[in-house]
Amino acid sequence: MKSVYLHKRLTTVFLKSFTFLLLFSLSFSAIAQDVVDAARQKEGRKLYNNLCASCHKLDRKLIGPALAGVTERRENEWLKAWIKNNAALRASGDRDAIAIFNEYNGSVMSAFPQLSDTQIDDILYYTEVGNPKPVVAAGAVVSSGGQNEAPGWVISILAAVIICAFLIIATLLKTISELQGAPKTPGSLGALKEVWAAIQQNTFLHVVGVIFLLLTSAYIGFGTLFSVGVDQGYQPVQPIAFSHKIHAGENKVDCQYCHSSAKHSKHSGIPSVNVCMNCHQNIAEVAEGTEVEYNGVILRKNELDKEIQKIYDAAGWDAENLEYTGETKPIKWVRIHNLPDHVNFVHAQHVTVAGVDCKQCHGPVEEMDEMYQYSPLTMGWCIDCHRETNVDLKGNPYYEKIHKQLAEKYGTKEVTIAQLGGIECGKCHH
Amino acid sequence: MKKYIKYNIALLVLATIVSCSDKRERQYQYMPDMYVAVPYEADAEKGATGVSSNLKPVNGTIARGNVPYEYADTNADYEKAKSELSSPLVQDEVSLEKGKKMYTIYCVSCHGKKGDGNGYLSQAEKFIGIPSYKDRDITEGSIYHVIMHGKNLMGSHASQITHDERWQIVQYVGKLRNDLLK
Numbered sequence: 296m297k298s299v300y301l302h303k304r305l306t307t308v309f310l311k312s313f314t315f316l317l318l319f320s321l322s323f324s325a326i327a328q329d330v331v332d333a334a335r336q337k338e339g340r341k342l343y344n345n346l347c348a349s350c351h352k353l354d355r356k357l358i359g360p361a362l363a364g365v366t367e368r369r370e371n372e373w374l375k376a377w378i379k380n381n382a383a384l385r386a387s388g389d390r391d392a393i394a395i396f397n398e399y400n401g402s403v404m405s406a407f408p409q410l411s412d413t414q415i416d417d418i419l420y421y422t423e424v425g426n427p428k429p430v431v432a433a434g435a436v437v438s439s440g441g442q443n444e445a446p447g448w449v450i451s452i453l454a455a456v457i458i459c460a461f462l463i464i465a466t467l468l469k470t471i472s473e474l475q476g477a478p479k480t481p482g483s484l485g486a487l488k489e490v491w492a493a494i495q496q497n498t499f500l501h502v503v504g505v506i507f508l509l510l511t512s513a514y515i516g517f518g519t520l521f522s523v524g525v526d527q528g529y530q531p532v533q534p535i536a537f538s539h540k541i542h543a544g545e546n547k548v549d550c551q552y553c554h555s556s557a558k559h560s561k562h563s564g565i566p567s568v569n570v571c572m573n574c575h576q577n578i579a580e581v582a583e584g585t586e587v588e589y590n591g592v593i594l595r596k597n598e599l600d601k602e603i604q605k606i607y608d609a610a611g612w613d614a615e616n617l618e619y620t621g622e623t624k625p626i627k628w629v630r631i632h633n634l635p636d637h638v639n640f641v642h643a644q645h646v647t648v649a650g651v652d653c654k655q656c657h658g659p660v661e662e663m664d665e666m667y668q669y670s671p672l673t674m675g676w677c678i679d680c681h682r683e684t685n686v687d688l689k690g691n692p693y694y695e696k697i698h699k700q701l702a703e704k705y706g707t708k709e710v711t712i713a714q715l716g717g718i719e720c721g722k723c724h725h
Numbered sequence: 726m727k728k729y730i731k732y733n734i735a736l737l738v739l740a741t742i743v744s745c746s747d748k749r750e751r752q753y754q755y756m757p758d759m760y761v762a763v764p765y766e767a768d769a770e771k772g773a774t775g776v777s778s779n780l781k782p783v784n785g786t787i788a789r790g791n792v793p794y795e796y797a798d799t800n801a802d803y804e805k806a807k808s809e810l811s812s813p814l815v816q817d818e819v820s821l822e823k824g825k826k827m828y829t830i831y832c833v834s835c836h837g838k839k840g841d842g843n844g845y846l847s848q849a850e851k852f853i854g855i856p857s858y859k860d861r862d863i864t865e866g867s868i869y870h871v872i873m874h875g876k877n878l879m880g881s882h883a884s885q886i887t888h889d890e891r892w893q894i895v896q897y898v899g900k901l902r903n904d905l906l907k
Contacts, residue, residue: 348854573880
């Protein structure tokens with residue numbers, strides 16, 4: 296028995312030490328793989344981002360070829376010659392240089408004679424090792440978003456169930472007490488009957504009741520009628536989950552970058568797809584961790600990348616080969632803000648001449664994942680603003696004289712839009 | 726059962742009123758013919774020929790306010806524009822100020838306030854590799870050409886900015902470049 300026991304122990308020791316060795320060697324090799332010269336990587340990345348990134352990406356083709364693994368494809372000497380002055384290299388009759396130049400349809404790469412050999416080596420080193428790995432702190436993975444709140448109707452149903460339960464319990468208790476010999480009470484229904492009989496005999500209550508009913512129905516009726524044609528809060532589902540919060544908020548793109556016709560035109564038009572492509576030709580994927588709440592669902596990177604693909608489909612952009620196929624189709628955005636045809640509202644007048652901030656009418660657009668109509672856009676709303684807003688009289692030589700006369704006429708230094716005739720019917724209805 | 730009909734009607738009316746406030750639908754319109762334009766509206770789905778009203782100008786015509794640009798989107802024409810094209814505007818303080826205003830809307834996100842390629846999108850590494858104006862050999866003509874046709878990763882901004890505004894931007898970019906070169 297003893298020999299067996301010893302054998303068992305020996306085996307255990309042997310196995311344990313083997314496992315330890317295995318783990319050790321594995322961890323060592325893992326460390327060995329991760330050893331990156333951070334200083335060179337940083338220097339190379341800085342140079343690369345400044346000089347190369349406008350035309351090259353590491354992992355995919357852009358204006359020029361993808362640069363990851365370029366050191367395996369080409370000799371170091373050749374790369375240095377090409378980077379410093381590719382035109383001279385081509386002129387010297389280098390076959391590889393001419394081939395790559397023709398492959399990219401003769402787009403000329405800038406020459407970088409200012410780069411030293413060490414700097415070029417740093418850039419090439421960066422293309423080998425890539426970006427520094429993000430350090431993920433242990434336990435950093437926290438389920439974000441959490442539980443969605445219960446929808447309103449569930450709460451209403453629950454409330455109704457609870458009230459019903461109380462009523463049933465009350466009735467049961469009453470029945471029990473009656474069965475136990477308590478005197479029979481008229482009950483709530485009986486009490487109501489008595490009150491009703493009293494009301495029927497009281498003329499004053501009749502009058503008060505009728506007035507109350509009339510006022511309530513008038514309130515509801517007029518409220519309903521006043522909301523006819525007022526689309527405040529209108530938020531249709533759009534064909535692309537475009538988030539103003541990301542574009543105008545996080546990325547601080549000016550409103551007029553996309554809505555460029557606002558400054559000269561009646562309309563602040565919906566941008567055509569070429570405006571999207573000004574940025575999205577380069578940006579084919581959203582950043583990690585981007586979240587957009589759209590139509591009650593939280594969209595993350597996987598879904599949002601497909602939304603960018605929708606722009607490519609509309610523009611006919613082939614993201615693999617980086618060229619336009621010519622097969623375009625319109626994106627059918629749903630219009631939100633729409634004034635009746637009998638009003639002439641001009642964006643240019645408000646944006647360019649008056650210098651009104653877009654937010655004043657369109658609300659906190661930079662916080663909206665999903666766009667909605669912020670203002671009521673009713674006539675009263677227009678007039679309120681025209682009555683309260685002062686006209687900027689300074690620096691307008693053409694109107695200087697009339698502005699001066701107006702200021703004297705109204706006895707103030709400031710003149711409101713209304714005093715300038717901004718609430719005359721014909722100003723907007725013509 | 727008869728007495729319940731009243732309550733049902735009341736409920737129905739209430740439901741109709743409540744259902745009016747669906748945010749995905751427009752409100753009812755009083756006399757829709759006063760709301761909807763008889764002429765074709767901008768961005769309308771259906772235009773004169775039944776297709777979208779958002780069309781390019783007919784071949785051989787020039788849209789009002791536009792100025793034709795003869796240089797094509799090729800390397801040869803880029804060089805040509807670079808050497809021979811110059812601003813037709815009177816370049817004064819007023820146009821410089823307008824140029825700055827337009828630059829702040831259309832260029833600053835990438836090229837930065839000083840034109841050193843350090844705009845917000847560049848800092849946030851959303852759009853990297855924006856060159857500084859001082860590192861590029863650019864002229865009035867080449868700047869205008871690039872605004873018209875784009876170059877490499879920069880797209881054409883011709884549709885967003887008018888002829889005069891482009892030249893005002895060119896003036897302002899020239900000023901930024903000179904400031905950087907100082």
